[in-house]
Amino acid sequence: MSHPLNRTTCEEAFRRLDDFLDRRLSQTEMRMIEEHLEICAACTREFTFEASVLTGIRRKLRQLSVPPDLLARIAAEIRAAGNSDSS
């Protein structure tokens, strides 16, 4: 029933949630969390939900495209600047 000393607790896992999702932990710590998630359904739900939020936000934000005339305007301006700089 008690946590073995070498076993990651829910609190320790939770403290590393953001870093885990961003893969900012050392290999050892990543493995520790993964092992914890294998045996802890509650933490797995929380971690999966947080990952899903991040993925969902990214998915939404990347649906924007550049106005086509903006690129043309910038290209024209850069070429004009290049010409004036070299003359």
Place this chain on the structure above:
Amino acid sequence: MLEESPTAPPRSAPEPKAARPPAEFEALFAAVATTAFGIAVRLTRNQADAEDLVQEAALLAFRAFASFEPGTNFRAWFFKILTNCYFSKRRREKSRPVTSDLDDTPDLYLYARSGEAGFPTQGLDPAAQLLDQLGTERVVAAIDRLPEEYRVVSTLYFMEDLSYEEIAQVLGCPIGTVRSRLHRGRKMLQKALWQVAQEDGIISHHTTSTGE
């Protein structure tokens, strides 16, 4: 005049030498243009200002292109110029007062609220059901509610999988600052998303009353 602009690119803004052809710059710029525009929209909060910002940053970057080392990270280099441009413009304007009720957002905010409201909290992509009901512009609206320092970091993070190191490079701040702002910004964003969902009527009334 652009040469006198305070929106100086990183390190030094060399005199325009035009040592390299516009086509070389354009090729590199084209690869980051979509993301740059997306970031600019998020920063400026409107499309017209975003277009101006990207255009100004592009010209400034081109003029400083001689200082860019080929083979290094053009994306981070350009985004730094873009954000410098933005901050410089902001300084020229009156600062908007920051009013945020997001500061005290508890951990796992959306998880807890979703559970209360009967949205899924389990499965392969449990947040999708809630987020898919919010249009892109509403997610943008949620990001807009973050205090600026969190909004900028979150924008860079969500738009293009920039690493913490790249974000630190872009913003000229320590990696630890990026990390703490990002972690806190994510919590705030969850609450902001919930507020937006409430305003859109996605969350039913009885849960609205518990949703702060």
